[in-house]
Amino acid sequence: MTAKLRIxxxxxxxxAIVVGLGAYLIHNTLDNLARQGVATGFAYLDRExxxxxxxxxxxxxxxxxxxxxxxxxxANTLEVGVLGCILATILGLIVGVARMSRNWLxxxxxxxxxxxxxxxxxxxxxxVWWDLFRVSAPxxxxxxxxxxGFFLSNRGLTIPLPxxxxxxxxxxxxxxxxNFAGGHIVTPEFAALLIGxxxxxxAFIAEIVRAGIExxxxxxxxxxxxxxxxxxxxxxxxxLPQARRIILPPLITDYQALIKNSSLAVAxxxxxxxxxxxxxxxxxxxxxxxxxxxxxxxLGLSLITSALLNWYxxxxxxxxxxx
Amino acid sequence: xxxxxxxxxxxxxxxxYGAFQVLKGVSLEVARGEKVVVCGPSxxxxxxxxxxINRLERHEAGRITVDGIELTDDPKQxxxxxxxxxxxxxxxxxxxxxxxxxxLTLAPVKVRGMKERDARDLAMQLLETVRxxxxxDKYPGQLSGGQQQRVAIARALAMKxxxxxxxxxxxxxxxxxxxxxxxxxxxxxxQGMTMIVxxxxxxxxxxxxxxxxxxxxxxxxxxxxxxxxxSKPKSERAQLFLSNILGH
Ligand SMILES: Nc1ncnc2c1ncn2[C@@H]1O[C@H](COP(=O)(O)OP(=O)(O)OP(=O)(O)O)[C@@H](O)[C@H]1O
Ligand SMILES: [Mg+2]
Numbered sequence: 047m048t049a050k051l052r053i054x055x056x057x058x059x060x061x062a063i064v065v066g067l068g069a070y071l072i073h074n075t076l077d078n079l080a081r082q083g084v085a086t087g088f089a090y091l092d093r094e095x096x097x098x099x100x101x102x103x104x105x106x107x108x109x110x111x112x113x114x115x116x117x118x119x120x121a122n123t124l125e126v127g128v129l130g131c132i133l134a135t136i137l138g139l140i141v142g143v144a145r146m147s148r149n150w151l152x153x154x155x156x157x158x159x160x161x162x163x164x165x166x167x168x169x170x171x172x173x174v175w176w177d178l179f180r181v182s183a184p185x186x187x188x189x190x191x192x193x194x195g196f197f198l199s200n201r202g203l204t205i206p207l208p209x210x211x212x213x214x215x216x217x218x219x220x221x222x223x224x225n226f227a228g229g230h231i232v233t234p235e236f237a238a239l240l241i242g243x244x245x246x247x248x249a250f251i252a253e254i255v256r257a258g259i260e261x262x263x264x265x266x267x268x269x270x271x272x273x274x275x276x277x278x279x280x281x282x283x284x285x286l287p288q289a290r291r292i293i294l295p296p297l298i299t300d301y302q303a304l305i306k307n308s309s310l311a312v313a314x315x316x317x318x319x320x321x322x323x324x325x326x327x328x329x330x331x332x333x334x335x336x337x338x339x340x341x342x343x344x345l346g347l348s349l350i351t352s353a354l355l356n357w358y359x360x361x362x363x364x365x366x367x368x369x
Numbered sequence: 370x371x372x373x374x375x376x377x378x379x380x381x382x383x384x385x386y387g388a389f390q391v392l393k394g395v396s397l398e399v400a401r402g403e404k405v406v407v408c409g410p411s412x413x414x415x416x417x418x419x420x421x422i423n424r425l426e427r428h429e430a431g432r433i434t435v436d437g438i439e440l441t442d443d444p445k446q447x448x449x450x451x452x453x454x455x456x457x458x459x460x461x462x463x464x465x466x467x468x469x470x471x472x473l474t475l476a477p478v479k480v481r482g483m484k485e486r487d488a489r490d491l492a493m494q495l496l497e498t499v500r501x502x503x504x505x506d507k508y509p510g511q512l513s514g515g516q517q518q519r520v521a522i523a524r525a526l527a528m529k530x531x532x533x534x535x536x537x538x539x540x541x542x543x544x545x546x547x548x549x550x551x552x553x554x555x556x557x558x559x560q561g562m563t564m565i566v567x568x569x570x571x572x573x574x575x576x577x578x579x580x581x582x583x584x585x586x587x588x589x590x591x592x593x594x595x596x597x598x599x600s601k602p603k604s605e606r607a608q609l610f611l612s613n614i615l616g617h
Contacts, residue, residue, distance in 0.1 A: 263462075265458060266464065271425065271451060272423055272425065272525075274451040274452035274476060275479060275480055276444075279479055284464055287466050288465065
C-alpha cells in the first residue's frame with residue numbers, strides 16, 4: 047500500500063503541476079485577449095477572408111470565408127503531401143537500389159546523392175529550387191524545352207494533359223503571347239516545393255530501402271538466381287516483397303516528415319495550410335485558434351498516414367508473411 | 370550433342386577470396402546420369418566448387434562447361450546454364466512470402482514461359498513425388514525442416530533441370546527428418562538424374578554414388594567408386610577423414 051503510494055504520489059504531483067500551469071496559461075491568455083478586445087472562439091472562420099489565393103484546387107474568391115481559405119490550404123497541403131509521398135517513394139526506391147548496384151559509378155553517385163541531400167537543410171534546398179524556377183528560369187519566350195510539351199520558364203513548368211474533348215488526344219502546351227496556353231502550368235512555387243520535398247525525402251527513403259534489402263537473407267537472391275531468374279526479377283519478385291515488411295514502419299515516419307515539412311512552403315509563398323494560417327492569424331489576430339486548428343490538422347494527417355500504412359502492413363502479415 | 374560428352378566438366382578451375390585460394394585447379398567430369406558425391410573436411414572448398422558450376426561464385430581461371438555450354442561472363446550463357454541446373458541449399462532458401470505452390474510455379478512461369486495452369490499441374494505432380502501434396506497452399510514457415518527441403522527439391526525439379534546440385538541438403542535437419550529427404554534424393558537418382566551431392570551421409574553415398582570425390586584444401590585429392598573409397602582409400606587425408614566421420 048505505502049509502496050504503491052510512493053510510486054503514485056510523485057506522478058500525481060507532476061500531473062497537478064502540469065494541469066495547474068496549463069490552466070494558468072489559458073486563463074492568462076484569455077484575460078489578455080479580452081483586455082485587447084479580441085473575441086475568442088472560432089466565429090472568425092465564417093467571416094470574409096478578403097485575401098486572394100494564387101493556387102487552389104477548390105473554387106475560392108476573396109469574398110469567401112476564412113474557413114474556406116483554410117480548406118484551400120488543406121487541399122494544397124494534401125496535394126503536395128500525396129504527390130510528394132508517391133514520387134519520393136519511387137525515387138527513393140530507385141536510389142536505394144542504385145546504392146547497392148554492382149556498378150561502381152552508379153553505386154557512388156547514389157551514395158553521394160544520399161549524403162549530400164540529407165546533410166543540407168531542407169529550407170535551403172527549397173530556396174535553391176525556388177530560385178531556379180522563379181529567378182533563374184528564362185521568360186516564356188525563351189523557355190527551356192525539357193521534353194516535348196514540357197517547357198520550363200519563370201512562369202513555371204508546363205505539362206501536357208490528356209484531353210477527351212472530341213476524342214482522346216494530348217493537350218500540348220504552346221506559347222501564346224507572353225505565356226503558355228494548353229495543358230497545365232505548375233507554378234514555380236509548387237514545383238520548387240514538390241521537387242524539393244521529393245528529392246530530400248527520397249534520400250531518406252533510399253537508406254530505408256537499402257536497409258530493407260540488406261535485411262533479406264542472401265540465400266533468397268541466390269535461390270532465385272539459381273532458378274534462372276534474372277537479377278532484376280530476383281529483386282522485384284523475391285527480395286523487395288520481403289524487404290517491404292522491414293521498410294514499411296520507418297517509411298511511415300518519413301511520410302509524416304514530408305507532410306510536416308511541406309509547411310516550409312510558407313517561406314517560398316506556396317499557399318498551403320501553414321501559409322493560409324499565417325495570413326489568417328495576421329488578419330484576424332486569432333492566433334491561438336488558428337494555430338491550434340493547424341496543429342490539430344497536422345496531427346490528424348500524421349495519424350491518418352500512420353493508420354493507412356499500418357493497415358497495409360497488417361494486411362501483408364495476414365497474407366502469411368508473418369515469419 | 371552426343372550422349373557421351375560429359376554433362377558437367379570442370380578443368381583446372383581456380384577461385385580465390387583475396388589472398389586466400391579456395392580452389393587450386395579443380396578438374397572433374399560428370400557424365401550424363403552420373404551421381405557424384407563430394408565429401409571432405411570443412412573449408413575444403415566443396416560448396417565453392419558446386420557454386421561455381423551455376424555461377425553463384427565466379428571462377429577466375431579454368432573452364433567450366435555444362436551440357437556443352439561454357440560458363441563465361443555473358444549473362445545469357447549464365448542464365449541458360451542456371452535454367453538447366455537445379456540447386457538445393459543447406460538452408461532450403463524457400464521464398465517465405467510465397468506459398469509452396471507459388472514457390473514451385475514462379476520460375477517455370479517467369480523463366481520458362483510456361484502457362485500458369487501447366488506449371489501448377491507440374492508442381493502438384495512434383496509435390497506428389499516428394500510426398501507432400503497436401504501442403505501446397507501452406508507457406509514455407511508452416512512446414513517442418515524436412516518438408517521444406519523436399520519442397521526445395523521439388524522447386525528445383527519444376528524447372529526440368531538436366532542436372533542437380535545439392536549442398537549438404539540434410540545438414541540443417543533434425544535427425545528424424547534426414548531420411549525423408551534422402552529418400553526423395555534416392556528416388557530422383559533412380560530416375561537417371563545427373564547429380565552432384567555434397568554430403569557427409571555416407572550411407573547415401575554408398576547406395577547412390579557412382580563416384581566419390583574427396584576434397585581437401587581446395588583440391589580434389591581422390592576420386593573413386595564408393596566400394597574402393599570406403600574399403601581402401603588411397604590418400605592418408607581421406608583415411609583420416611573417413612575414420613573421423615565414421616566415428617572410429
Ligand atoms: N565469401 C567468402 N569470403 C572469404 N572466404 C570465403 C568466402 N566463402 C568461403 N570462404 C572460404 O573458403 C573456404 C572454402 O569454403 P567452402 O564453403 O567452399 O568450404 P566447404 O568445403 O563447403 O566447407 P563446409 O563443409 O564447412 O561447408 C573456407 O575456408 C571459407 O572460409
Ligand atoms: Mg559448404
